[in-house]
Amino acid sequence: MATKREFDADDTSSAKRVKMENGNGSLDPASNPYLAHWNEPMAKKDPSNSADRLHSFKRHATTAKQAKAAEDGPINPFTGKTLSNNYFSILHKRRDLPVHQQREEFLKLYQESQILVFVGETGSGKTTQIPQFVLFDDLPQLNAKMVACTQPRRVAAMSVAQRVAEELDVELGAEVGYSIRFEDKTSPSTILKYMTDGMLLREAMHDNNLTRYSTIILDEAHERTLATDILMGLLKEVVLRRPDLKLIIMSATLDATKFQKYFHNAPLLAVPGRTHPVEIFYTPAPERDYVEAALRTVLQIHATEEEGDILLFLTGEEEIEDACRKINLETQDLIREDAAGPLTVYPLYGTLPPAQQQKIFSPAPPPLKPGGRPGRKCIVSTNIAETSLTIDGIVYVVDPGFSKQKVYNPRIRVESLLVSPISKASAQQRAGRAGRTRPGKCFRLYTESAFKKELIEQTYPEVLRSNLASTVLELKKLGIDDLVHFDLMDPPAPETLMRALEELNYLACLDDEGELTTLGRLASEFPLDPALAVMLVTSPEFYCSNEILSLTALLSVPQIFVRPASNRKRADEMKDLFAHPDGDHLTMLNVYHAFKSDDAQANPKQWCHDHFLSYRALQQADNVRLQLKRIMEREELELMSTPFENKKYYENIRRALVAGFFMQVAKREGNGKTYTTVKDEQNVLLHPSTVLAQDSEWVVYNEFVLTTKNYIRTVTAVKPEWLLDIAPNYYDLATFKKGEIKQALQRVVTKMERKEAEKGRR
DNA sequence: GAGCACTGC
Numbered sequence: 001m002a003t004k005r006e007f008d009a010d011d012t013s014s015a016k017r018v019k020m021e022n023g024n025g026s027l028d029p030a031s032n033p034y035l036a037h038w039n040e041p042m043a044k045k046d047p048s049n050s051a052d053r054l055h056s057f058k059r060h061a062t063t064a065k066q067a068k069a070a071e072d073g074p075i076n077p078f079t080g081k082t083l084s085n086n087y088f089s090i091l092h093k094r095r096d097l098p099v100h101q102q103r104e105e106f107l108k109l110y111q112e113s114q115i116l117v118f119v120g121e122t123g124s125g126k127t128t129q130i131p132q133f134v135l136f137d138d139l140p141q142l143n144a145k146m147v148a149c150t151q152p153r154r155v156a157a158m159s160v161a162q163r164v165a166e167e168l169d170v171e172l173g174a175e176v177g178y179s180i181r182f183e184d185k186t187s188p189s190t191i192l193k194y195m196t197d198g199m200l201l202r203e204a205m206h207d208n209n210l211t212r213y214s215t216i217i218l219d220e221a222h223e224r225t226l227a228t229d230i231l232m233g234l235l236k237e238v239v240l241r242r243p244d245l246k247l248i249i250m251s252a253t254l255d256a257t258k259f260q261k262y263f264h265n266a267p268l269l270a271v272p273g274r275t276h277p278v279e280i281f282y283t284p285a286p287e288r289d290y291v292e293a294a295l296r297t298v299l300q301i302h303a304t305e306e307e308g309d310i311l312l313f314l315t316g317e318e319e320i321e322d323a324c325r326k327i328n329l330e331t332q333d334l335i336r337e338d339a340a341g342p343l344t345v346y347p348l349y350g351t352l353p354p355a356q357q358q359k360i361f362s363p364a365p366p367p368l369k370p371g372g373r374p375g376r377k378c379i380v381s382t383n384i385a386e387t388s389l390t391i392d393g394i395v396y397v398v399d400p401g402f403s404k405q406k407v408y409n410p411r412i413r414v415e416s417l418l419v420s421p422i423s424k425a426s427a428q429q430r431a432g433r434a435g436r437t438r439p440g441k442c443f444r445l446y447t448e449s450a451f452k453k454e455l456i457e458q459t460y461p462e463v464l465r466s467n468l469a470s471t472v473l474e475l476k477k478l479g480i481d482d483l484v485h486f487d488l489m490d491p492p493a494p495e496t497l498m499r500a501l502e503e504l505n506y507l508a509c510l511d512d513e514g515e516l517t518t519l520g521r522l523a524s525e526f527p528l529d530p531a532l533a534v535m536l537v538t539s540p541e542f543y544c545s546n547e548i549l550s551l552t553a554l555l556s557v558p559q560i561f562v563r564p565a566s567n568r569k570r571a572d573e574m575k576d577l578f579a580h581p582d583g584d585h586l587t588m589l590n591v592y593h594a595f596k597s598d599d600a601q602a603n604p605k606q607w608c609h610d611h612f613l614s615y616r617a618l619q620q621a622d623n624v625r626l627q628l629k630r631i632m633e634r635e636e637l638e639l640m641s642t643p644f645e646n647k648k649y650y651e652n653i654r655r656a657l658v659a660g661f662f663m664q665v666a667k668r669e670g671n672g673k674t675y676t677t678v679k680d681e682q683n684v685l686l687h688p689s690t691v692l693a694q695d696s697e698w699v700v701y702n703e704f705v706l707t708t709k710n711y712i713r714t715v716t717a718v719k720p721e722w723l724l725d726i727a728p729n730y731y732d733l734a735t736f737k738k739g740e741i742k743q744a745l746q747r748v749v750t751k752m753e754r755k756e757a758e759k760g761r762r
Numbered sequence: 763g764a765g766c767a768c769t770g771c
Binding site: 152153154180181196197198199201202223225226227315316317318319349350351382383384386387388403404405406417419462470474526527528558559563568627687688689705707708709711713 | 763764765766767768769770771
């Protein structure tokens, strides 16, 4: 039984290798005490060992006592090797974690119930310990299955896997591994796999019952990412089809009963966390200018509070950089007056290069003179410090109560970022950041009554704030036929679903009955938005799949052009070197080709720096391109180019663009600067960053940006004939409202018909 | 004449 997984494993070559080595017993450190220290990977995998070591364990009938005895060694029950000293010293600390108090209780509920909701506050140890508790009772190795534990973020999946591998005294990637986009660190011997929630969702698309797993743990479920929400809906159905599958939903306290209710009143187990108390202060009256109030508060803390670092939450890059400058200036004044010690200010936001992000972990500055006023650091951060990054040593948190949040307006099909009040849950999370190392203080720049009466309980889950086109495509691929009755924890507005279905229908991914088409099935194989996926899948028809492949990759990574405030002119000049008069898409492609040239590859980092391009983004694009290319090859989509000398080289690319983005087209109004989007009839302006000459009558755009004005960004000129030709369903003139756009298209139709007729006469 | 919160496949 125990060796069965070798034959089930995807990686047949390594499975074979394991088998051969198993034949040679003397190489197995478990059976040869003189080789127990031997750490060569080739000698370690032997799944049958675990069955031997845990032979007295009856699946789903074990006790905490049994597990503890097995953990106490001296032999590693999963590898058969002697446990290291490091292992025992960690084991000692692990047993101190709050979750260990309730191991027996956990096992009982886990064994009794198919679904379990587990609530553990920060510091409870749930993410590292619960999967191990499961391992000793679920014994996935006996059935050639795995235990999966999902995380919303890649870094978390990687770092937790690393930690748990150390705790179990195994090599990372062997019994404990992780799986994230671009990196699968697992092997045939893996029995515990940490992975991103998106990754598990991808797997589910090819294996609707997730048969590789015997237990699935959804961690950080309270974050309610799109992937977690869909997985919950899916797993709710899968558990009915697979009575052998167990499911654990892990969450921070807040919303636990909601999860419980959603899963037919599944049992709930709560474990306290281990944090220090945080004292909360409110302002007596509402603040008019939250940035100004925040700066004042930071300086006051610095001048009057005892030692300890400060974390200030603001909403975006510009606001943060500005605040950092001001805090620095004011601190100089305080120091001159000898009213405060030194203060180092660090900005923190997602688009900051990793090296700069790392700086926040440097220690606070020492007093200016021995015995002088204490120095401290102040971190001014976006929401990234709320969940993704934890900084030890923070004692003071300043929370103005705002963050930028994505909102989706299905009426005009536009996602945009809006500065909005945070939720109570967010406010609590922010305050908690002050109590990680010792008791702290949190200064909320709003009144207590505003907190109680105005803040919503929870931030709306992503599923209620997003365009659901790709989600609907995924659900179809997951085998969900009846979307309207698919049981999501928070069902989105019917209009959002209708919009998504409509969009997919126009893209020919769904037929008129709402069934997945061949194109839709192909498109769903790509980790891309449907429009991009359709553009890529159809690009061979336009003889430019190589180029569209590059472009697709470029469009799915962050901005490649860098434009530092101090050197805008030079940056713009450099961009002009790559500019293509027909538009930004072609310009980006020129950049990519230049980046891949031998000249640039000699020293790509320097080359990017010299040309004001983001090396990180271009490298990422390269990575994405490779992944997409592999999928294209697997799906037998041909990779080809129109010869560069051919007149149609760029025209073919522009036509292929239309095949995916025909719903994102705008027409210039008269000879002016304003454009109107087709069908939705929004008035928009070309984003000032465009290289496109103002005289293009019809353009496709990649995104709609709602800021001070309505902009369309990344635009390329197209011909109206192509629209009618390539997307006849969408450009069925009968469906257009009366107006300038319809008239213009009507004229094009007439012209095309006349040409056609002339051709016929000749 | 501009400003991308944060993730993820």
